[in-house]
Amino acid sequence: MSAAPVRIFVPIDAAALSVGAEAVAQAIASEATTRGLSVEIVRNGSRGMLWLEPLVEVETTEGRIAYGPVTAKDVAALFDAGFVSGGAHALRLGKTEELDWMKRQQRLTFERVGVIDPLSIADYRAYGGFKGLEKALALTGGEIVDAVKASGLRGRGGAGFPTGIKWKTVHDAKAEQKYIVCNADEGDSGTFADRMLFEGDPYLVIEGMVIAAIAVGATRGYIYLRSEYPHAHRTLQRAILKAEAAGMIGASVLGSEHAFHLEVRLGAGAYICGEETSLLESLEGKRAIVRAKPPLPALQGLFGKPTVVNNVLSFAAVPWIMDHGAQTYADYGMGRSRGTLPIQLGGNVRRGGLIELAFGISLREIIEDMGGGTLSGRPIRAVQVGGPLGAYLTAEQLDVQMDYEALAAMRAMLGHGGIVVFDDSVDMAKQARFAFEFCAKESCGKCTPCRIGATRGVETMNRIIAGTEVPKNIAVLRDLSKLMTDASLCAMGGLTPMPVLSALNHFPEDFDRPPLPLAAE
């Protein structure tokens, strides 16, 4: 027992836990005890190869060797095969870093996720953490803002607004109190990058928020996290305590004159809180009713004070930018979409997970090459990009590049980078109906086009699905969609027509069915 214990990594990411990672960790611990082997089990984040979860890694002299998907039942056989020294076994995948899925990526934001112990400050520092913050502390607020501007970083929440310009507005505003708010209400179906980042590298987001605070002169910050993420919540709460103890946040950031106090706040199951003004209302303790803009949150945000509201991934990009330089970041990407995008591939797909790449890769490469097509093995029929308010694309449209402008040109949107694959069993009229149903349930109710329009949309879709006066009802559907697009106060009502119209335009055959027989079955 004198040798150093073998380090074995078993993810504590919620997705890995959802398919049995906890039982695997326990089995490894008890098997090691039985065999008198000295092992150290590290609970890391997920590498993002979710179809291989639980993915167990063993640290060897040649590097980390991956095994997966491992079940608790496999553990004894893995020990028999000598997996603690990287031994051969049917589940052995090879060196993690050399797996095709990993090699093809450009991981900047996710460089540490799955690699380190998420809550270890020492690991964070050893793998490049704090460097961006240390560089930022040597700059003026204006210089930090200029660097973020020069990086070309655009808001990763979906709207794609230039982050540096937002920061400049808050920087220039005069106020006794300013706030930094992290929008972690990752409600879009098909997205989980924020969750993985919090569970796999929480200090990165905190570091990004601290840099923002120094840049604009804010001293308080909140992370607004959705309540559907209990694992991320636990990790974040612990990370904030440890970050305070390490002097990363608190009365003096790394011994400087800057103070930054940070809290995590839980949402309460309202999709609309992903909209920034609604999120601010919720943080203030109110019904999350969308605010009219102007005033911009940058000038009158939380409690009426100048506030930076950014997505998790926007904050998380900043430490890398500060450390490696704005131009290095801007060298990735295409057109006006600079840097990398953490893409989330889900739905009916064989190999789903997280893929971070420079903007510009095509949907087809992601879904077919990396994703391996559908899980069901049936043909791809539709792909929804950008969450529940994003467009449905056809299998023929997949050559489009992942880029804000390229998708907008085809009346689609990138959103938060989520891709959901459907096979040929999908009924697109039902998907269109669902878009309205979701909007009706989640509308904040402030503006009429969204509040009433969504319900009228469900009714219209019911008539179309029943085959009642289809041409007339499709005309109503188009008219209603135009009205919601033009007259809604925020993206909830304004973009609900995007999935609806894309379904109608790309899959018209699903909207033209004969009337249902009255006595079904």
Place this chain on the structure above:
Amino acid sequence: MAGYPAWDQDSARMIVAGLAHLEGATLPMLHALQDEFGYVDPQAVPLIAEALNLSRAEVHGAISFYHDFKTAPQPARIVKLCRAEACQALGCESVVDELSRNHGIAVDDHHAGDAIVETVYCLGNCALGPSALVDGELIGRVDAARIAGLCQHGKAHS
């Protein structure tokens, strides 16, 4: 109700007082009360209103806006089943149909007794769906039989 003490106005008052110093304390208070008692009793409304110098209407308005907050005791077992697009693509609606057809479980039926299967939209497990969240634990690749089993398990504990 298994796991939760009955509503107690004095404990509730202490929980509210303990959080009154926070900025925008309403949601933290409501979460803390629901964590303690499993729901937010309407008696909490005047407590929070007084502690935060709000009208009762404002507090009631906040409680009723958010899907999470329940104003009556909940079943011992709550299974949150994701029915958003990524899980739809993997057949969550078939799971709902099968629960009803083969297991006598109607999703979102609040009169079902000891267990309830509730609709939620997205648990962030979109590559391993259909997904459910039970007692804070996430379950991937879930099917109707597993959910029905979880509901039975809930009954055994109540």
